[in-house]
Amino acid sequence: MSDATASAALRPIPKVPGLPLLGSLLSLTGNPVRFFVACYRKFGPVCEIRILNHRYLLLGGVEAANLLGSRTGKDCLRSRQFWEGLLTEYGASRALVSEDGESHKELRDIMRRGYSRESIRGRYDEFVRILDEVYARDWKPGAAVPVVQAMQYMAVGTLGPFLTGATPVEYIRDIRIAILYILNVLVTRQRPRFFLWAPEYRRARARVVELGHKMIAAAQQRVGTLRDEEKNLIDDIMAAHVRDPKVLPTNDLIVAVTGPYVAGLDTVANTTAVTIYMVLKHTEVRARIEKEVDALFDGGTIDEDGLLNRLPALNGAIMESMRLYPIAVAQIRTVVQDFEFQGYPIRTGDMLYVSAVVPHFMDEYFPDAEKFDIDRYQKPRAEHMQPGAYSPYGRGPHTCLGKSLAEVQLALSMARLFYKYDLELDPPHYILKTKTAPTPGPAMDFKVRVRGLRH
Numbered sequence: 001m002s003d004a005t006a007s008a009a010l011r012p013i014p015k016v017p018g019l020p021l022l023g024s025l026l027s028l029t030g031n032p033v034r035f036f037v038a039c040y041r042k043f044g045p046v047c048e049i050r051i052l053n054h055r056y057l058l059l060g061g062v063e064a065a066n067l068l069g070s071r072t073g074k075d076c077l078r079s080r081q082f083w084e085g086l087l088t089e090y091g092a093s094r095a096l097v098s099e100d101g102e103s104h105k106e107l108r109d110i111m112r113r114g115y116s117r118e119s120i121r122g123r124y125d126e127f128v129r130i131l132d133e134v135y136a137r138d139w140k141p142g143a144a145v146p147v148v149q150a151m152q153y154m155a156v157g158t159l160g161p162f163l164t165g166a167t168p169v170e171y172i173r174d175i176r177i178a179i180l181y182i183l184n185v186l187v188t189r190q191r192p193r194f195f196l197w198a199p200e201y202r203r204a205r206a207r208v209v210e211l212g213h214k215m216i217a218a219a220q221q222r223v224g225t226l227r228d229e230e231k232n233l234i235d236d237i238m239a240a241h242v243r244d245p246k247v248l249p250t251n252d253l254i255v256a257v258t259g260p261y262v263a264g265l266d267t268v269a270n271t272t273a274v275t276i277y278m279v280l281k282h283t284e285v286r287a288r289i290e291k292e293v294d295a296l297f298d299g300g301t302i303d304e305d306g307l308l309n310r311l312p313a314l315n316g317a318i319m320e321s322m323r324l325y326p327i328a329v330a331q332i333r334t335v336v337q338d339f340e341f342q343g344y345p346i347r348t349g350d351m352l353y354v355s356a357v358v359p360h361f362m363d364e365y366f367p368d369a370e371k372f373d374i375d376r377y378q379k380p381r382a383e384h385m386q387p388g389a390y391s392p393y394g395r396g397p398h399t400c401l402g403k404s405l406a407e408v409q410l411a412l413s414m415a416r417l418f419y420k421y422d423l424e425l426d427p428p429h430y431i432l433k434t435k436t437a438p439t440p441g442p443a444m445d446f447k448v449r450v451r452g453l454r455h
Contacts, residue, residue, distance in 0.1 A: 062388030085186030114233025270441025316374030
């Protein structure tokens with residue numbers, strides 16, 4: 001069969017109806033995951049959508065999840081085009097999120113140790129002491145706590161000492177505003193570029209750059225003074241820069257050193273906030289978790305080995321919260337080489353939304369998928385182990401580099417919160433409202449009341 005005949009045999013890609021000019025923008029900004037699931041159910045694993053007159057292909061389901069990790073995905077898909085605006089905005093030549101292939105692997109290898117669970121090995125008790133200090137700021141008996149804001153403070157307060165040696169809580173609002181504009185204008189392009197002239201964003205951008213310069217200056221003073229086991233992520237980045245400026249040139253350092261806060265601020269805050277809501281909504285789950293965390297902390301020093309295995313109910317609640325409220329709802333890619341996907345032609349130059357989380361909401365993979373069921377992840381069920389079914393940290397080469405560290409951070413931060421405090425929703429029958437910008441998660445007005453101390 002000739003190439004022309006083979007091409008003609010491929011199926012035409014179905015088009016999703018949309019509004020004039022806006023296309024599917026309102027669906028995408030309203031509830032993107034539900035939109036992706038509905039498209040998959042109606043049109044299959046490939047369909048065409050339009051957003052502000054831009055054409056995109058939407059790939060979904062386990063088929064899309066498995067594509068990201070396949071040889072075809074690695075050879076034919078690239079990230080850079082969607083992140084080019086970020087690089088230009090901050091004067092960088094490359095960043096971890098923008099690269100693929102050997103360039104991505106090179107940066108990933110530099111940052112691997114700093115983003116890994118190894119960065120806090122032997123320091124779990126120190127991590128808990130920092131958590132107690134951070135929580136003391138907001139979680140006072142009788143207080144009505146804005147949960148997302150409090151968890152943002154927690155994320156920066158705990159990530160800082162271990163990843164960067166800095167705890168820049170005064171920059172939290174600026175980081176969050178910068179993320180909002182970067183994602184909406186430069187990456188997903190749901191807003192026109194003139195939004196970048198907003199005074200709010202210009203101030204936030206200047207503050208993020210200021211933070212980056214402070215971190216770089218502090219790291220430069222430490223170069224050559226630390227043993228390998230004393231170095232954190234920023235020290236590894238700076239060492240790579242000093243060793244070979246071509247690998248990490250000066251212009252790339254701002255994006256690299258502020259990356260942990262940009263990557264971790266909303267993702268950690270949103271995930272922990274959802275977990276708090278879901279646990280407080282399910283009293284039987286809460287009782288199981290309180291029993292686990294009491295056993296974990298009542299002995300004093302934490303035994304680091306097998307931490308997650310000693311917290312099956314809590315870890316199940318976190319995993320289930322990430323299934324029902326995923327942060328990485330889609331990975332955005334550009335096609336650099338023609339390929340066939342599920343009988344459809346994917347062409348060079350096509351821009352893709354690849355949603356690997358569609359199976360999270362399918363009964364075929366998670367029976368009674370809308371139900372909050374923390375035991376899905378225990379053997380013999382282990383529903384998340386089905387190929388392509390569970391993707392809270394993304395898929396493929398760009399799977400979250402900090403996944404193993406995040407698992408520990410999430411487990412310890414939630415364990416300590418439910419150990420120390422007696423909490424209730426405020427109001428008690430509150431139904432969670434969500435937002436989509438800058439990342440999907442609970443609305444900023446979600447509050448919890450501290451009824452008192454448990455310990």
